[in-house]
Amino acid sequence: MKRIFISGHRGMVGSAVVRRLQSSGDVALLLADRSQLDLTCQAAVEDFFREHKPDSVVFAAAKVGGIHANSTYPAEFIHQNLVMATNAIHAAWKNGTQRFLYLGSTCIYPRLAPQPIAESSLLTSELEPTNEAYAIAKIAGLKLCQFYRKQYGVTFHSAMPTNLYGPGDNYHPENSHVLPALIRRFHEAKVQGVDSVTIWGTGTPLREFLHVDDLADGILHLLKLENPPDLVNIGSGTEISIRELAGLVAESVGYSGRILTDPTRPDGTPRKLSDISVIRRTGWSPRISLKDGVRDAYNDFLSSLEYGRMRE
Numbered sequence: 684m685k686r687i688f689i690s691g692h693r694g695m696v697g698s699a700v701v702r703r704l705q706s707s708g709d710v711a712l713l714l715a716d717r718s719q720l721d722l723t724c725q726a727a728v729e730d731f732f733r734e735h736k737p738d739s740v741v742f743a744a745a746k747v748g749g750i751h752a753n754s755t756y757p758a759e760f761i762h763q764n765l766v767m768a769t770n771a772i773h774a775a776w777k778n779g780t781q782r783f784l785y786l787g788s789t790c791i792y793p794r795l796a797p798q799p800i801a802e803s804s805l806l807t808s809e810l811e812p813t814n815e816a817y818a819i820a821k822i823a824g825l826k827l828c829q830f831y832r833k834q835y836g837v838t839f840h841s842a843m844p845t846n847l848y849g850p851g852d853n854y855h856p857e858n859s860h861v862l863p864a865l866i867r868r869f870h871e872a873k874v875q876g877v878d879s880v881t882i883w884g885t886g887t888p889l890r891e892f893l894h895v896d897d898l899a900d901g902i903l904h905l906l907k908l909e910n911p912p913d914l915v916n917i918g919s920g921t922e923i924s925i926r927e928l929a930g931l932v933a934e935s936v937g938y939s940g941r942i943l944t945d946p947t948r949p950d951g952t953p954r955k956l957s958d959i960s961v962i963r964r965t966g967w968s969p970r971i972s973l974k975d976g977v978r979d980a981y982n983d984f985l986s987s988l989e990y991g992r993m994r995e
Contacts, residue, residue, distance in 0.1 A: 684709065684710060684711050685709075685710050685711065685738045685739060686710070686711045686713055686735065686736070686737045686738050686739075687704065687710050687711070687712055687713065687737060687738065687739045687740070687741065688713040688714075688715075688735065688737035688739070688740045688741070689701055689704070689712060689713070689714060689740075689741050689743060690715075690722060690740065690741070690742050690743055690744035690767075690771060691742075691743040691744030691745065692712075692714045692715075692716070692743070693716055694743060694744070694745075694851065695847065695849065695850070695851040695852050695853070695895050696743040696786060696844075696847065696895060696898060696899075697741075697743040697744070698850070698851045699849065699850070699851065699895040699896055699898065699899040700741050700743060700899045700902055700903075701714070702896075702899065703896070703899040703900065703902075703903055704903070707903070713735050713737050715731065722744055722766075722767040722770060722771060723763060723766045723767055723770070724770070725766075725770045725774075728770040728771055728774045729770075729774045729777070729778075731774070732771075732774040732775060732777070732778040732780070733774075733778055736778050736779060736780070737775070737780055738780065738781060738782065739780065739781070739782035739783070739784070739906065740771065740775055740780055740782065740783045740784065741784050741786070741902060741906070742768070742771055742772075742783065742784065742785045742786055742824075743786050744767055744771075745764055745767070745786070745821075746759060746760055746763040746764055746817075747788075747817070747853075747860075748760070748853075748859070748860070749859055749860045749861060749864065750813045750814070750883070750949055750951050751857050752857070753813055753814040753816065753817055754813050754949075757815070757816035758816070760814075760816040760817040760820065761816035761817070761819055761820045762820075763820075764817060764820035764821060764824070765820045765823055765824075768785065768820065768821075768823065768824035768827060769823075769824075769827065771783075772785070772824070772827045772828060772831060772839065773827075775839075776831050776835060776837060776839075780837070781837055781838055782837075782838050782839075782906065783828060783831075783837070783838070783839040783840070784840060784841070784842060784902060784905060784906060785824050785825055785827075785828045785839070785840070785841040785842075786841070786842055786843075786844065786902075787821035787822075787824060787825055787841055787842070787843045787844075788817070788818075788821055788843060788844060788845075789843050789844070789845045789846075789891075789916060789918065789955060789957045790810075790811065790814045790817065790818050790821070790952075790955075791805060791810075791818045791821050791822050791825070791843060792804050792805060792810075792955075793806075793807055793808040793809055793810060793811075794808070794809055794810060794811040794812075794952050795808060795809075795953075796808070798954055798955075798956050799920070799956040799957055799958035799959075800916070800955065800956065800957050800958055801916075801958040801960075801961075802843075802912070802914050802915065802916060802958075802961060805822070805914070806822070811951060811952045813949060813951050813952075814951075821843075824841070825841035825843075825913075825914055827839075828840055828841050828913070829841070829913045829914070832913065838910075838911070840905070840911045840912065840913055840914070840915075841913065841914050841915070842901070842902065842905060842914075842915050842916075842917050843914065843915070843916050843917065843957070844893060844898050844901075844916075844917045844918065845891040845892065845893050845916070845917070845918035845919065845955075845957050846860065846861070846862065846890055846891060846892045846893065846955075847860075847892070847893055847894075847895050847898060848860070848862040848863060848892055848893075848894065848895065848976065848977070848980050849894045849895035849896060849976065849979065849980050849983070850895065850896075850979070850980070850983040851895070851983070852895075852980065852983070852984075854866065854867045854984060854987075856868075861890065861925065861928070862892060862928065862932070862977070862980070863980070863984075865882070865928065865929055865932040866932055866935075866936065866977075866980060866981055866984050867984070868880055869929075869932050869933050869936040869938040870936050870938075870981070870984065870985075872938055872940060873936055873937060873938040877940060878940045878941065879940050879941040879942070879943050880929070880933070880938070880940060880941075880942055880943070881943040881944065881945050882925060882926070882929050882942065882943070882944055882945070883945055883948035883949070883950075884925065884944065884945065884946065884948050884949060884950035884951070885944055885946050885950055886924060886925045886926030886929065886944040887924055887925070887926065887950070887953075888924065888925050888950045888951060888952065888953050888954065888955075889922040889923065889924055889925075889953070889954040889955070889956065890922060890923060890924075890925060890928065890955060891918050891919055891920070891921065891922045891923075891955065891956050891957060892919060892923070892928075892973055892976070893917065893918050893919045893969060894969075894971040894976040894979070894980075896971060897919070897969040897970060897971050898917055900967070900970075901917040901962065901967050901969075902917075904962075904965070904966065904967040905962075905965075905967075908965060911965075912961055912962075912965075915961050915962050915965075916957040916958060916959050916961065916962065917957075917959065917962055917967075918956075918957035918959045918969070919959075919969045919973070920956075920957070920959045920969070921956075921973070922954070922955075922956045923973065925950075926942070926944065929942050930942060931973065931974065931977055932977060932981075935974075935977045935978050935981050936981055
């Protein structure tokens, strides 16, 4: 039975991968939270890999956040993500791990990359300034995997998911991503009887969203490929404006007030749609619509609120 280490297994992505692997029933999962394994500590990571010797790794651990968090804490974003990646990738190679799937984000691509964004756009022009620190760290991680694979013959490869949402998301009022932030704001506005909600920016930027359960299916699909791409996008292949997204969230929450925009706030990248033709050719496609997915995410938000297990 294969031993698979899922880093970040308590996060939204990691927990989705755990649920998916547990349902398959043919693997032994290695799980360690922050109190058991500090991924920023090189000695601790090397000790863990030496003791457990996983056959495969799904690296879902990361310091993540939205525009506000990335702009406010760039040093933490680049340092923590760089250190975790280098520690884990090198320790995996030293201890005989043959399969390492590193998860990044489509924010690694240039701000003005041709749309939809193909994997070949990497490093062709300037990054989006509001998440540059995080993107550089993630680029370094995927390059580590690429070069260890090239030099040592190990199947270390990377997947770049688009904007994710779903069960286990982070609903921090300032540091969360756009979709969970909107869910929380519209819910609170509904509960408090507020007659309007103001969203950041002009509302015109276009974004792509993928339900985390679709991502988990994509990860398992990639793990089963004998010769996976070094780098592959995982997304929905469809996009929606932030203003339209706000309307969809308001409808799902049951909020009927006005939706206003604040053009003094940053928009971020004007458009970011991933080209998912490479992974489609390997046999994977997303299955959860955005409307169904937002409804599912809101139900999870309500459940988390009721039982006091909301991530913030």
